[in-house]
Amino acid sequence: MTEVRSYYGRPVIKEPVWKWEVPTYFFTGGLAGASSVLSLAAKLRGNEKLARTALYVGAAADAISPALLVSDLGRPERFHHMMRVFKPTSPMNVGAWVLLVSGGASSTAALLELAGRLRPVRLLAETVAALAGPPLATYTGVLVADTAIPVWHEGRRELPWLFGASAAASAGAAACLFLDPADAAPARRLAVGGVAAEAVAMNAMELRLGEVGEVYHQGAAGKLAWAAKGLSAGGALLLAKRGAKSRRTAALGGAMVCAGELCLRWSVFKAGFQSARDPRYTIGPQRARLET
């Protein structure tokens, strides 16, 4: 990055104050959203075992997600203040509503499935969860992009795609963890396809980011990005090559992809801190903009 003038090398913008709960939620929220879609699609296709597994995975991830978010608040007892307005200019507010709908629907569906009762209500709940799923899996890309942090804001076109692909990969991989390989063919395809789409989105984003994107090769964000690529590609390879034959290999591959997707979310999260900390990333592009 070219040198800039600055105030004693101090950052111009503030680093986020979000803690470990937030990147972890990016993973669980994505897993929940994509799993709800996978569940309904499998059900419509007549693959009951896959549908049930994805339903439970989605409901569990949907249940953990709000707990993580409330825990991250400076005043957790005021979490419901998110619900006193509906505010489309705030991705976090929109996300809270989407998560409320998604979580309510998927937990209702999962409980009714367990109880084996009220089939029409369950189907309605599954449909609502499947419709709320894609926004839930992708809005977090808008959430981070809608900040002054250069590496996030300049990646705004790719981030929802990256997070959506990562969510798809984790949903497929998580289903492979719990299913007999004979029932998991669509889940394997989803995991492998998600990993491939994610690689495309990540490369496109890095191309666009140019020098601002170099934080993805430095420090914690760099290490996590490498881990994400290695784990998800390795896991996808295992699932594609031997996932249909060996239950243990499928479980290992699924676990590796899930771990890779978690690392990806953490890598994006850490990249934001590194980008905010160095005033060159804030001042450089702005100065260049003024001089052209």
Next chain:
Amino acid sequence: MSTYEQERVGFFTDTSICIGCKACEVACKEWNAVPVDGTEWTGESYDNTSALGANTWRHVAFVEQPHNGDVRWLMESDVCKHCTHAACLDVCPTGALFRTEFGTVVVQEDICNGCGYCVPACPFGVLGKREEPKDGRVWKCTLCYDRLKGGHEPACAKACPTKSIQFGPLDELRARADERVKQVPGARLYGRDEDDGVGGMGAFFLLLDDPEVYGLPPDPVATTTFLPSMWRNMAIAAGALLAGVAATVVRP
């Protein structure tokens, strides 16, 4: 009824006459009961405050630089810009941040739940989350909302001994600044232009060097300017996710 009702007010900070006394910092802390935030010696000229944040709502920057074979000292009292297009206000998910009748941007302390979204959304790094004493909420300059309601000027402007910090109706301040900038060699206005990325600042400045020298972003843009296109893009990505999952399941 206050004096300034329904008229947008703000600050014009003329850094060419700032003497770096920090009376504004002290007056702000005193009036608003802002907690102590450490007494660290930075070695950065006379500045041991360093940056705006939850517990610093006025910050005097000190720059020592070579100038015409000599050394010159630049001083600037920084503050929340009370932007026309305020990203912090837009992204706040609870509505704790709001636009007052004076056109200023204020956090309602009884609503804020400490989500922290406004902190990285601000292009100037103004807002901070207060951790100590145990609080968890976000704080920033209120442009002395309570004093405005009583018809008084904000504490920092009141305390400024050189009138470097000028408070008043924004239109008047802008007219005054337009005159002043012609008189001071090397001066430029920052935040005066309503066509800039934040729609003009309610608190704007006369500077003697590039903004980044004082720690200010040279071309700040409210991130939410791009939000409509971000939502559209997300909707397409969400549709692709739906279609992608359906495709993997349907394939025989």
